[in-house]
Amino acid sequence: MSIVINHLTFAYTEGGKRLAPTLKDLTFTIEEGEFLGIIGHTGSGKSTFVQHLNGLLPSEKDTVLVDGHDLSEKAERRRARELVGMVFQYPEYQLFAESVAEDIAFGPKNMKLEEPEIDRRVRHAMELVGLDYERFSKRSPFELSGGERRRTAIAGVLSMEPKYLVLDEPMAGLDPKGRGNILALLEQIRRESGCTVIMISHSMDDIARHATKVLVLEKGEIAMLDTPQNVFSHADKLESLGLSVPNVTKICTEMNKRGISIPTTICTEAALLDWFKGVKHHA
Amino acid sequence: MRDITLGQFVAGNSIVHKLDPRTKITIMLLYIVMTFLVKRIYFFAIPLAFLIMGLLLSRISLKYIGRSLKPIRFLLVFMFLLNLIFTGGETVLLDLGFWKLTLEAILQSFFMTIRIVLLVAGASMLTLTTSPIALTDGIEKLLTPLKVFHFPAHELAMMMTIALRFIPTLMDESEKIRNAQMARGADFESGNIFRRVKSMIPILIPLFVSSFRKADELATAMESRCYHGGEGRTRMHQLRFTKADLFALLISLAFIAVLIVLLVLFK
Ligand SMILES: Nc1ncnc2c1ncn2[C@@H]1O[C@H](COP(=O)(O)OP(=O)(O)OP(=O)(O)O)[C@@H](O)[C@H]1O
Ligand SMILES: [Mg+2]
Numbered sequence: 326m327s328i329v330i331n332h333l334t335f336a337y338t339e340g341g342k343r344l345a346p347t348l349k350d351l352t353f354t355i356e357e358g359e360f361l362g363i364i365g366h367t368g369s370g371k372s373t374f375v376q377h378l379n380g381l382l383p384s385e386k387d388t389v390l391v392d393g394h395d396l397s398e399k400a401e402r403r404r405a406r407e408l409v410g411m412v413f414q415y416p417e418y419q420l421f422a423e424s425v426a427e428d429i430a431f432g433p434k435n436m437k438l439e440e441p442e443i444d445r446r447v448r449h450a451m452e453l454v455g456l457d458y459e460r461f462s463k464r465s466p467f468e469l470s471g472g473e474r475r476r477t478a479i480a481g482v483l484s485m486e487p488k489y490l491v492l493d494e495p496m497a498g499l500d501p502k503g504r505g506n507i508l509a510l511l512e513q514i515r516r517e518s519g520c521t522v523i524m525i526s527h528s529m530d531d532i533a534r535h536a537t538k539v540l541v542l543e544k545g546e547i548a549m550l551d552t553p554q555n556v557f558s559h560a561d562k563l564e565s566l567g568l569s570v571p572n573v574t575k576i577c578t579e580m581n582k583r584g585i586s587i588p589t590t591i592c593t594e595a596a597l598l599d600w601f602k603g604v605k606h607h608a
Numbered sequence: 609m610r611d612i613t614l615g616q617f618v619a620g621n622s623i624v625h626k627l628d629p630r631t632k633i634t635i636m637l638l639y640i641v642m643t644f645l646v647k648r649i650y651f652f653a654i655p656l657a658f659l660i661m662g663l664l665l666s667r668i669s670l671k672y673i674g675r676s677l678k679p680i681r682f683l684l685v686f687m688f689l690l691n692l693i694f695t696g697g698e699t700v701l702l703d704l705g706f707w708k709l710t711l712e713a714i715l716q717s718f719f720m721t722i723r724i725v726l727l728v729a730g731a732s733m734l735t736l737t738t739s740p741i742a743l744t745d746g747i748e749k750l751l752t753p754l755k756v757f758h759f760p761a762h763e764l765a766m767m768m769t770i771a772l773r774f775i776p777t778l779m780d781e782s783e784k785i786r787n788a789q790m791a792r793g794a795d796f797e798s799g800n801i802f803r804r805v806k807s808m809i810p811i812l813i814p815l816f817v818s819s820f821r822k823a824d825e826l827a828t829a830m831e832s833r834c835y836h837g838g839e840g841r842t843r844m845h846q847l848r849f850t851k852a853d854l855f856a857l858l859i860s861l862a863f864i865a866v867l868i869v870l871l872v873l874f875k
Pocket of ligand 2 (some may be wrong): 373
């Protein structure tokens with residue numbers, strides 16, 4: 326099963342008029358188990374694209390299929406919202422309930438699950454994001470710190486146990502530790518439940534380290550869609566799109582310029598380290 | 609959501625656009641007086657002529673006036689029918705036994721409807737040709753004399769400016785929160801009225817929380833830039849009363865004078 330995007334074109338309307346299209350004829354497939362990183366200059370249509378994955382923005386017949394559910398139909402959209410969890414930018418601003426546990430239970434309740442199952446999911450989601458149930462479940466979400474609130478909001482999506490998890494810049498405004506926590510969390514749920522992750526991020530380093538595939542959007546079109554190694558080896562092209570490359574790639578490029586031949590497909594610290602070890606063996 | 613335009617200002621370069629906001633507000637008040645002075649339907653020709661003159665001078669397309677009337681179309685129909693049904697009269701045109709259609713009722717229905725249309729169209733002329741900032745500036749200046757009675761003119765105008773400024777932001781935000789809750793399976797479209805009102809809670813609470821936060825941040829930002837109320841504050845855009853303003857006021861007064869003369873003559 327997978328998410329199939331088939332000639333998806335989309336234009337916003339304003340004052341009854343159709344604006345120039347924000348997404349132009351996108352066609353590709355998001356396979357199960359992937360970690361898809363989406364990068365692109367600001368305004369390239371990343372957020373607009375991901376809002377199509379659970380039918381928040383309207384799509385035409387047969388253009389967006391989530392596990393075979395055509396999102397142009399209302400009943401199918403409801404089903405898809407249970408399959409596709411969506412964490413928006415600054416998700417802590419959507420907290421509303423009196424207690425952390427109640428807020429996290431909002432999604433499962435809308436799914437009409439039984440009380441014990443809801444409780445199990447709330448506890449599990451809180452454990453995943455690292456919020457102690459005893460300490461936090463009864464507290465008001467409005468008296469938490471920024472990072473704790475962000476984790477509560479993410480738990481509110483995880484409690485729906487989505488098969489596909491979409492995150493729009495989930496680390497924006499967090500300190501390095503907070504960022505690390507969220508990335509570790511994503512790796513953990515991928516390992517535990519085989520969840521497919523789709524993440525928009527402006528951090529090339531994070532994308533290089535975690536994504537299995539990278540989608541580069543440019544003015545609503547697919548500029549590149551490949552493994553991070555291949556995408557980041559095209560530093561020139563990325564730069565022309567107003568994007569940068571991971572720091573490791575920059576180092577490799579510099580080393581190449583200084584006569585040390587090193588593959589430009591190396592984009593993470595781990596890969597660089599492996600390469601060094603390999604060189605030592607040969608030497 | 610983004611289609612809703614409150615205080616729908618249309619930038620322009622016409623004489624009407626350039627008038628001092630104080631003048632335009634005053635003219636607006638004179639115009640309201642005019643429509644309320646009218647006692648017989650054909651005298652509406654005077655405020656109507658005044659409105660058309662303003663419309664031509666401002667070069668605002670009729671489309672915008674139509675758009676401002678659209679939200680009240682049901683109210684207009686309702687008012688019309690109400691007057692038609694409940695106004696008595698002598699000249700019976702149609703007798704259904706339990707209810708009579710009279711000429712007076714028809715005239716009264718049209719009379720009320722025309723008055724409301726003229727009032728709303730006039731008010732939208734003001735907001736179409738005056739930017740919200742200019743409008744609040746004008747209101748502040750006009751209310752300044754009331755400061756003698758400790759009336760907070762500056763504070764009122766500042767509050768209006770801020771409110772207008774934040775309407776689009778809040779619209780955007782409510783849209784975002786709505787999307788986020790819908791992604792968590794919230795349903796805003798089905799169920800009876802109580803369920804629907806209840807389903808708004810997950811939108812309203814975050815919206816209020818964020819408004820309070822924004823208000824707090826804005827207050828801090830303003831204070832750290834030395835804002836301390838209207839006392840001694842100078843303006844970037846000085847309001848200037850020009851010859852054109854004087855002329856516009858005189859014309860408006862002339863219209864009222866003509867109307868009053870007519871009213872007296874045809875009592
Ligand atoms: N509700 C809307 N109505 C009209 N135009 C919109 C709307 N939302 C976004 N746009 C426009 O669509 C384009 C793409 O916006 P989008 O938010 O998808 O970009 P993005 O890639 O997520 O950018 P960023 O990195 O800044 O978040 C932009 O030009 C934006 O102005
Ligand atoms: Mg975005």
